Amino acid sequence: MTSPDRNRPNPPASIVFRPARPTDGAALWQLVRATGTLEANSAYAYVLLATDFADTCLVAERGGALVGAVIGYHPPREPDTAFVWQVGVRPDCQGQGLGLRLLRHWQALPAQAGRRWVTATVAEDNAASQALFRRFAHALGAGCQVHPHFPAELFPAGHAAEPLYRIGPIPHAALVPG
Numbered sequence: 718m719t720s721p722d723r724n725r726p727n728p729p730a731s732i733v734f735r736p737a738r739p740t741d742g743a744a745l746w747q748l749v750r751a752t753g754t755l756e757a758n759s760a761y762a763y764v765l766l767a768t769d770f771a772d773t774c775l776v777a778e779r780g781g782a783l784v785g786a787v788i789g790y791h792p793p794r795e796p797d798t799a800f801v802w803q804v805g806v807r808p809d810c811q812g813q814g815l816g817l818r819l820l821r822h823w824q825a826l827p828a829q830a831g832r833r834w835v836t837a838t839v840a841e842d843n844a845a846s847q848a849l850f851r852r853f854a855h856a857l858g859a860g861c862q863v864h865p866h867f868p869a870e871l872f873p874a875g876h877a878a879e880p881l882y883r884i885g886p887i888p889h890a891a892l893v894p895g
């Protein structure tokens with residue numbers, strides 16, 4: 718007898734969002750390299766971030782594999798702000814709303830309590846990232862201001878300028894992901 722389920726495709730595994738832990742470091746490094754756009758730092762840097770900054774780093778897993786991440790920290794001189802250092806989605810998972818979900822879950826982490834502003838620098842030639850942060854601000858019902866921040870001259874030749882995106886103030890009602 719044939720099982721009625723045999724010809725049905727398996728439903729895609731759901732995505733789990735959770736704070737990072739030290740054992741994520743190597744996978745974070747691989748994810749960043751796989752995006753092809755993000756500037757990859759050393760594997761050591763990602764182990765360090767997933768350890769000392771674990772409360773402000775978020776990973777998304779599907780079927781036990783890392784499919785996206787937000788690496789962030791709290792700027793020492795800005796007690797009301799959380800900074801997104803890198804956000805990346807595995808190439809085969811891009812364009813499906815995961816980037817926005819990542820930022821919303823990251824912004825709702827317990828460690829972000831009281832942080833009414835989110836900042837990030839976005840390279841002038843990164844259209845996907847620009848669209849993502851504007852979409853994130855819209856989803857929160859918050860403003861999004863863009864200011865000059867890191868001009869191209871601060872970087873080695875060939876690196877685009879990185880203006881600062883400042884999103885907020887984040888309404889209290891927006892603190893839980895939709």
Ligand SMILES: CC(C)(COP(=O)(O)OP(=O)(O)OC[C@H]1O[C@@H](n2cnc3c(N)ncnc32)[C@H](O)[C@@H]1OP(=O)(O)O)[C@@H](O)C(=O)NCCC(=O)NCCS
Nearest residue numbers: 752754804805806811812813814815816817845846848849
């Ligand atoms: C930037 C990135 C994280 C976006 O993730 P994603 O899952 O593809 O984004 P989403 O599907 O959630 O889309 C969010 C918004 O950005 C827009 N967007 C996504 N990719 C885009 C692209 N290539 N060009 C223009 N807009 C784009 C979407 O249309 C959506 O806006 P909308 O809802 O108004 O239509 C992903 O493209 C990525 O990992 N890129 C490489 C790494 C990188 O550049 N990171 C950012 C610098 S730190």
